[in-house]
Amino acid sequence: MTGPEATTAADLEEKLALMEGTRSSFGGLSPKERAAVLDTIADALDSAGSGLVGLAMAESHLPESRLSSELARATFQVRQLAERARSGEQLVATIEPADDRFALGPRPDLRSVRVPVGCVLVFAASNFPFAFSVLGGDTASALAAGCPVMVKAHPGHPALSAATFEVALGALPTELREVLQIVFGVECGTAALLDHRIRAGAFTGSTEGGRALFDLAASRPDPIPFYGELGSVNPVIVSPGVVRERATALIEGYVNSFSLGVGQFCTNPGLLFVPAGHQILEKMVDVVRAVEAAPMLGDWVAERFDEHLDRLAQRGTVRAVHRGTASGLERSPSLFATSLSTIGDDFDLLNLECFGPSSLVIEYESSTQLLAFADRLAPSLTATVHALNDEHDFVRPLVELMVEKAGRVLMNGWPTGVAVSPAMQHGGPYPSSTASLYSSVGGNAIDRFLRPVSFQNFDDDLLPPALQDANPWGIARVVSGRRTTDSVERRGS
Amino acid sequence: MTGPEATTAADLEEKLALMEGTRSSFGGLSPKERAAVLDTIADALDSAGSGLVGLAMAESHLPESRLSSELARATFQVRQLAERARSGEQLVATIEPADDRFALGPRPDLRSVRVPVGCVLVFAASNFPFAFSVLGGDTASALAAGCPVMVKAHPGHPALSAATFEVALGALPTELREVLQIVFGVECGTAALLDHRIRAGAFTGSTEGGRALFDLAASRPDPIPFYGELGSVNPVIVSPGVVRERATALIEGYVNSFSLGVGQFCTNPGLLFVPAGHQILEKMVDVVRAVEAAPMLGDWVAERFDEHLDRLAQRGTVRAVHRGTASGLERSPSLFATSLSTIGDDFDLLNLECFGPSSLVIEYESSTQLLAFADRLAPSLTATVHALNDEHDFVRPLVELMVEKAGRVLMNGWPTGVAVSPAMQHGGPYPSSTASLYSSVGGNAIDRFLRPVSFQNFDDDLLPPALQDANPWGIARVVSGRRTTDSVERRGS
Numbered sequence: 001m002t003g004p005e006a007t008t009a010a011d012l013e014e015k016l017a018l019m020e021g022t023r024s025s026f027g028g029l030s031p032k033e034r035a036a037v038l039d040t041i042a043d044a045l046d047s048a049g050s051g052l053v054g055l056a057m058a059e060s061h062l063p064e065s066r067l068s069s070e071l072a073r074a075t076f077q078v079r080q081l082a083e084r085a086r087s088g089e090q091l092v093a094t095i096e097p098a099d100d101r102f103a104l105g106p107r108p109d110l111r112s113v114r115v116p117v118g119c120v121l122v123f124a125a126s127n128f129p130f131a132f133s134v135l136g137g138d139t140a141s142a143l144a145a146g147c148p149v150m151v152k153a154h155p156g157h158p159a160l161s162a163a164t165f166e167v168a169l170g171a172l173p174t175e176l177r178e179v180l181q182i183v184f185g186v187e188c189g190t191a192a193l194l195d196h197r198i199r200a201g202a203f204t205g206s207t208e209g210g211r212a213l214f215d216l217a218a219s220r221p222d223p224i225p226f227y228g229e230l231g232s233v234n235p236v237i238v239s240p241g242v243v244r245e246r247a248t249a250l251i252e253g254y255v256n257s258f259s260l261g262v263g264q265f266c267t268n269p270g271l272l273f274v275p276a277g278h279q280i281l282e283k284m285v286d287v288v289r290a291v292e293a294a295p296m297l298g299d300w301v302a303e304r305f306d307e308h309l310d311r312l313a314q315r316g317t318v319r320a321v322h323r324g325t326a327s328g329l330e331r332s333p334s335l336f337a338t339s340l341s342t343i344g345d346d347f348d349l350l351n352l353e354c355f356g357p358s359s360l361v362i363e364y365e366s367s368t369q370l371l372a373f374a375d376r377l378a379p380s381l382t383a384t385v386h387a388l389n390d391e392h393d394f395v396r397p398l399v400e401l402m403v404e405k406a407g408r409v410l411m412n413g414w415p416t417g418v419a420v421s422p423a424m425q426h427g428g429p430y431p432s433s434t435a436s437l438y439s440s441v442g443g444n445a446i447d448r449f450l451r452p453v454s455f456q457n458f459d460d461d462l463l464p465p466a467l468q469d470a471n472p473w474g475i476a477r478v479v480s481g482r483r484t485t486d487s488v489e490r491r492g493s
Numbered sequence: 494m495t496g497p498e499a500t501t502a503a504d505l506e507e508k509l510a511l512m513e514g515t516r517s518s519f520g521g522l523s524p525k526e527r528a529a530v531l532d533t534i535a536d537a538l539d540s541a542g543s544g545l546v547g548l549a550m551a552e553s554h555l556p557e558s559r560l561s562s563e564l565a566r567a568t569f570q571v572r573q574l575a576e577r578a579r580s581g582e583q584l585v586a587t588i589e590p591a592d593d594r595f596a597l598g599p600r601p602d603l604r605s606v607r608v609p610v611g612c613v614l615v616f617a618a619s620n621f622p623f624a625f626s627v628l629g630g631d632t633a634s635a636l637a638a639g640c641p642v643m644v645k646a647h648p649g650h651p652a653l654s655a656a657t658f659e660v661a662l663g664a665l666p667t668e669l670r671e672v673l674q675i676v677f678g679v680e681c682g683t684a685a686l687l688d689h690r691i692r693a694g695a696f697t698g699s700t701e702g703g704r705a706l707f708d709l710a711a712s713r714p715d716p717i718p719f720y721g722e723l724g725s726v727n728p729v730i731v732s733p734g735v736v737r738e739r740a741t742a743l744i745e746g747y748v749n750s751f752s753l754g755v756g757q758f759c760t761n762p763g764l765l766f767v768p769a770g771h772q773i774l775e776k777m778v779d780v781v782r783a784v785e786a787a788p789m790l791g792d793w794v795a796e797r798f799d800e801h802l803d804r805l806a807q808r809g810t811v812r813a814v815h816r817g818t819a820s821g822l823e824r825s826p827s828l829f830a831t832s833l834s835t836i837g838d839d840f841d842l843l844n845l846e847c848f849g850p851s852s853l854v855i856e857y858e859s860s861t862q863l864l865a866f867a868d869r870l871a872p873s874l875t876a877t878v879h880a881l882n883d884e885h886d887f888v889r890p891l892v893e894l895m896v897e898k899a900g901r902v903l904m905n906g907w908p909t910g911v912a913v914s915p916a917m918q919h920g921g922p923y924p925s926s927t928a929s930l931y932s933s934v935g936g937n938a939i940d941r942f943l944r945p946v947s948f949q950n951f952d953d954d955l956l957p958p959a960l961q962d963a964n965p966w967g968i969a970r971v972v973s974g975r976r977t978t979d980s981v982e983r984r985g986s
Contacts, residue, residue, distance in 0.1 A: 024893070073597055094936075096916040104566055108906055110916040112936065115896060117929075199922075218711035222923040225930065392955060399955055400517070403608060408947040411955065413601055422971065423589040423603040425947040429692075430715040436610075436944050437718065443587075443605060443945055451929050452936055454901040454918040462885060462892055462904065478915065483976075 004158050006185030012192060018178040019119050019148040020197045026179045027116040027146040030465065030473055031088040037176065038082035038144060042075040044171035045135060045164070052163060056129045059157040061295035061329060066261065067130070074130040077137055077420050081144035081446060088475025090114065090145065090446045093466045095479045095488055098457075108457045109490070111467040114450035116146035117225075118199030121192050123213065125204040126156035126297050127264040127355075133157065134164040134182065137420075137441050138202035138227070145449035148179040150198070152189035156298050193217060200225045200449055204266070204440065207231040207353065207431045214434045227448050228434035229427055231353030232381040233270040234415045237370065239387035239394050240275045247280060250386060254359070255287045257414035259333040262294045263357030264301065267382050267415040270354055273370060276363040281337055284361070285322050293325050293332035296356065302329050305356035312336050312360070317346045324357065331357055339363035340373050351378040367394055374401055379429035379436075382408045382415035405429065407436060460490075497651050499678025505685060511671040512612050512641040513690045519672045520609040520639040523958065523966055524581040530669065531575035531637060535568040537664035538628060538657070545656060549622045552650040554788035554822060559754065560623070567623040570630055570913050574637035574939060581968025583607065583638065583939045586959045588972045588981055591950075601950045602983070604960040607943035609639035610718075611692030614685050616706065618697035619649035619790050620757040620848075626650065627657040627675065630913075630934050631695035631720070638942035641672040643691070645682035649791050686710055693718045693942055697759070697933065700724040700846065700924045707927045720941050721927035722920055724846030725874040726763040727908045730863065732880035732887050733768045740773060743879060747852070748780045750907035752826040755787045756850030757794065760875050760908040763847055766863060769856040774830055777854070778815050786818050786825035789849065795822050798849035805829050805853070810839045817850065824850055832856035833866050844871040860887055867894050872922035872929075875901045875908035898922065900929060953983075 007015070029037070045052070049071055056067045084090055091114050098109040120142040125132040132138070134151050142149045153161035165182040172180065183192060193201055193216050201217050201224065203210050210228035217226035242250055258269050274280050296302045306326060313320045317338055324332035340362060343350075350360065364370040383402035387395045395411075402409045407428035418426055424442030427433035433440075438448045455463055465472045469488045476485055500508075522530070538545070542564055549560045577583055584607050591602040613635040618625040625631070627644050635642045646654035658675040665673065676685060686694055686709050694710050694717065696703050703721035710719035735743055751762050767773050789795045799819060806813045810831055817825035833855060836843075843853065857863040876895035880888045888904075895902045900921035911919055917935030920926035926933075931941045948956055958965045962981045969978055 069597070076597055092937075094916040096912075096914045104562070104569055104913065107912050107914065110912055110914050112916040112918050118897075214716065215711070218708070218716070223707065223711075223927060224923075225928075389952070392952070395955060403946050404611075407945070408949060409951075410949040411951045413950045419589075419600050419603055420597065421589045421600065421603050422974065423587040423605040423947055425605050425945040429944070430717075434716060435718075437940075439945060443947075444585075447930075451922070452900070452918040452932060453896050454916055454936075456901060456903040457906045458902075458904045459882070459885070462888060481915065 004162055004184045007183040007188040009191065012183060012188050015150065015181040015183065016119070016192065016195055016197050019150060019181050022148050022176060022178045023116070023118060026148055026176055029146065031086050031475060034144065034146060035082040035086035037172065038078050038085065038140065040171045041135065041168050042078040042082070044167050045071065045075050045078070048167045052160065052167070055160040055163050056157060059160050060129050060297050062261065070128060071130045073420060074136060077131065078135060078140045080420060081140045084446055085144040088466065088473055090450060091466050091475065092452070093475060093477040095467065095477055097480065097488065097490065110454055110456050111458070111463065112452050112454040113464055113466045114452050117449050117451050118147060119150065119197050120147045120449055121150050121152065121198045121201045123152045123189060123201070123203040123205065124154040124161065126154045126301065127261070127266070129157045129160050132204045134161050135168055137445060138204070141445040142202070142449045143179070144446050147449045148181070150181040150183060150192060152192065153182055153184050158184060190216060194220060196222065198224065201227065202440070202448070203228040205230070210434065225448065226434055227438060227440060229266065229381070229440045230431050230433065231355070232266050232428070232432045233351060233353055233378070234267055234380045234382045234384070235271040235273065235374070235377060236269045236384040236386065237273040237374070237398055238275070239385070239391045241388035241391045242386045243275055243278045243280055245388065247278070247283060251280065251284050251287050253414055255284065255291060255333065257416045258359040259291050259357040260416050262296050262331060263333070264297060264355060265416050267418060269384065269415055270359055271350060272359060272361045273364055274361060276339060276365050281321055281361055284335060288322050288333050288335050291333050293327065293330040295329035296331055298329070301355065302326070302331060305331065305354070305358070308354050308356070309334055309358060315346065317343050318360070321361070333357040335359060335361065337361045337363070340369050341365055347376065371397055371401065374398065377405060379405045379432050381426060381428050381432045382406050382410060384410040384413065384415055386412050407432065407439070497655055497677045500676040500681040502684065505676060505681050508643065508674040508676065509612070509685065509688055509690050512643060512674050515641050515669060515671045516609070516611060519641055519669055522639065524579050524968060527637065527639060528575040528579035530665065531571050531578065531633065533664045534628065534661050535571040535575070537660050538564065538568050538571070541660045545653065545660070548653040548656055549650060552653050553622050553790050555754070563621060564623045566913060567629060570624065571628060571633045573913060574633045577939055578637040581959065581966055583943060584959050584968065585945070586968060586970040588960065588970055590973065590981065590983065603947055603949050604951070604956065605945050605947040606957055606959045607945050610942050610944045611640060612643065612690050613640045613942055614643050614645065614691045614694045616645045616682060616694070616696040616698065617647040617654065619647045619794065620754070620759070622650045622653050625697045627654050628661055630938060631697070634938040635695070635942045636672070637939050640942045641674070643674040643676060643685060645685065646675055646677050651677060683709060687713060689715065691717065694720065695933070695941070696721040698723070699848070703927065718941065719927055720931060720933060722759065722933045723924050723926065724848070725759050725921070725925045726844060726846055726871070727760055727873045727875045727877070728764040728766065728867070728870060729762045729877040729879065730766040730867070730891055731768070732878070732884045734881035734884045735879045736768055736771045736773055738881065740776060744773065744777050744780050746907055748777065748784060748826065750909045751852040752784050752850040753909050755789050755824060756826070757790060757848060758909050760911060762877065762908055763852055764843060765852060765854045766857055767854060769832060769858050774814055774854055777828060781815050781826050781828050784826050786820065786823040788822035789824055791822070794848065795824060798824060798847070798851070801847050801849070802827055802851060808839065810836050811853070814854070826850040828852060828854065830854045830856070833862050834858055840869065864890055864894065867891065870898060872898045872925050874919060874921050874925045875899050875903060877903040877906065877908055879905050900925065900932070
């Protein structure tokens with residue numbers, strides 16, 4: 001981990017002042033203008049793709065194919081957010097003309113629109129050097145909302161972070177170059193989070209780190225929203241029928257999902273519940289053994305992973321079925337097992353995320369035992385059930401419980417792979433997220449950085465364009481409860 | 494303040510368990526069923542109106558006309574939220590069918606819908622015994638979202654609180670009677686806020702009290718959203734033209750607004766900025782003197798109000814223009830004055846809300862001086878400017894600043910009177926709100942209690958009704974980006 005030096009306090013102050021200086025002009029862009037800025041950034045990232053991927057390979061040790069497709073995903077995401085910005089729908093422009101005959105007495109002309117919250121601080125993640133880093137989903141959604149963004153770079157890929165930043169900078173119009181800033185170093189990140197100009201924080205990473213930052217944000221004299229997407233165990237529950245009828249496919253899918261990307265995904269399936277008495281573990285071990293070792297993101301990740309495995313292995317209630325290899329940064333998958341009948345009250349450890357290629361298989365005796373246990377699991381980003389078509393009675397109560405415990409519930413699939421889609425919810429109840437009403441991918445990600453403001457009894461020329469009678473931006477608005485792009489006629493003015 | 498005794502810990506536990514027990518059945522109601530529950534409650538409150546208003550008069554000392562219209566407003570609000578619930582729009586049902594040819598690789602069927610966050614704790618306010626109390630906007634929006642509600646009653650109107658609760662209880666279907674609970678006492682309120690079954694808090698009241706509760710909510714092992722609508726100073730800026738051409742109307746409007754309801758509104762205009770050298774204060778004093786004294790909500794309000802006036806009067810930089818009368822609970826309006834040229838750095842006190850009939854007039858020398866000062870004001874629920882049609886150059890930079898500092902900006906109007914409207918934003922940046930992305934009146938109030946959940950690759954019969962292919966609830970959904978009430982056809986399944 002070499003790279004740019006930690007940002008000094010003086011440099012931070014300068015960057016904060018510069019970005020704050022662009023807030024008004026950037027926030028004032030029309031939907032089309034802002035979308036164009038994002039599209040230009042996406043194009044520039046694509047053009048610089050091979051160079052960026054090379055840097056990412058050197059720093060993250062992830063393979064080229066994975067990084068190329070991750071970059072494609074990141075630029076797709078920027079363009080999707082550009083499209084959302086262009087639509088103007090995120091502004092929720094709402095117009096209620098004056099009404100002298102309103103039931104509760106005369107009502108003045110009232111119009112509301114969402115405005116950017118102000119400067120946003122984004123903490124980049126290690127495991128997605130493109131999709132959750134300098135120009136990942138958090139940055140893109142804040143920019144799409146009209147907010148300047150300061151990225152606190154992740155120390156796992158500093159050179160890539162600096163290069164990505166430079167590419168984006170080159171794509172920004174000269175007068176808007178200061179809307180994007182980058183800083184390095186933990187201290188600088190926490191200092192920025194406490195600065196009055198920062199109006200929201202976003203983070204993807206560990207529960208420990210995320211909670212510390214959430215606490216800081218809440219402790220401010222003026223608390224700000226902190227959108228933390230934290231660690232997650234992502235339980236998967238397998239029905240008796242699936243083990244009986246398609247064990248091979250299940251095992252392959254499972255091992256592939258928990259070892260994908262060397263297990264370094266927040267949606268990694270950390271727990272697999274299987275019915276007792278099916279010798280599924282024996283079959284699983286062969287598949288696990290066949291997975292080749294691959295390098296983890298860095299020393300600090302590999303060390304924490306090893307420590308986690310050691311702690312699990314020492315746990316009297318947990319059996320190490322297979323301990324993978326460890327050489328330099330390279331790790332091959334490990335597998336642990338236990339059963340609900342032996343685990344007793346010792347499941348605190350199971351609620352801790354394991355960041356790396358390891359998973360825990362837990363045997364259950366009955367549906368009743370399973371439901372009672374699942375009720376005590378901490379919430380996750382995802383929860384999954386595998387079952388046959390004729391096992392819906394088994395599934396139904398589990399799904400009801402999973403909806404309480406996760407942001408995304410899956411049937412007969414694997415949680416790794418987070419579709420960038422308006423129907424995606426990436427963020428479940430705490431601890432998987434500090435703000436489970438929002439998603440950091442797809443869905444309402446852009447809404448995290450927009451604040452509604454009402455304008456009462458305003459002359460047309462003093463209103464923001466989104467609310468002016470003539471609808472100069474041509475966006476969809478809700479006028480007297482009806483969705484329309486029409487202009488508005490005022491009565492008696 | 495006599496009335497029900499403080500709820501004991503054992504009673505609190507019982508009530509929490511009861512409401513948690515209804516969470517699933519209440520959350521599972523169809524939009525129409527839930528709307529019907531709310532409509533029935535509104536009808537019952539209207540029917541019990543005269544008795545409730547009588548109780549409210551005895552406990553709040555507010556006049557009958559005000560309380561009757563406040564009750565009408567509260568039931569209108571319940572019905573408006575019922576209508577919103579009925580529409581199903583708050584569910585933001587979003588369907589993205591499986592797509593094998595998606596740009597980033599095959600995409601599974603993904604559908605999202607918003608689900609109730611769980612039990613909600615509402616802290617009632619003193620100053621709106623109907624509209625911000627037991628069945629006020631917070632309770633109604635949580636119920637409309639499908640969340641059971643525990644109300645922590647305000648000690649200012651305990652008998653009314655108990656009676657309102659009983660009326661609502663009588664209107665609830667037998668099997669849902671436990672969705673609404675009421676508790677009394679500060680300790681009980683804070684204990685409930687820390688209970689794991691409570692998933693969100695809502696509050697209207699003082700900055701001090703609200704911040705303490707916000708801190709508690711954020712300190713939990715599992716932090717929950719806390720929607721606090723706190724104190725507010727609500728500055729009003731008057732242009733030179735208005736003072737010159739319509740001083741009389743301005744003065745009458747101002748004095749009426751800050752003394753309305755004995756000044757006990759969170760939207761009370763606490764600061765009036767006027768151009769220097771216009772003798773406007775002299776004219777104002779006559780109008781202030783003419784306002785009759787009226788009783789405040791209770792001892793504790795009157796005492797805090799008197800203390801505030803004493804502190805202001807002792808301030809060397811502030812001049813007591815008129816000190817109103819004080820007798821028992823009755824107070825008549827007071828008026829203070831200062832100028833930007835003499836105030837210097839002593840404006841901390843101006844950022845403190847005065848809850849009662851008093852306001853501070855501040856003279857400014859120039860537009861430049863005004864803008865520099867306004868930039869240092871703490872955010873408020875509202876900010877207002879009064880100007881003539883030919884003074885838009887004066888207004889424009891002020892409005893830009895006000896948008897940063899308030900949830901609602903008004904032209905040539907008064908901030909008291911909060912329209913229950915989809916275009917209303919009641920909540921500005923901190924300290925006026927702990928969650929300025931939401932409004933506690935109209936707007937997105939219901940969204941505060943809904944959490945998105947995605948369902949990936951689900952069989953139709955296991956999906957919640959809002960997401961099933963046939964659209965059994967007939968609600969508007971977004972299918973592949975298009976808003977429709979149509980059913981969905983699956984490809985190849």
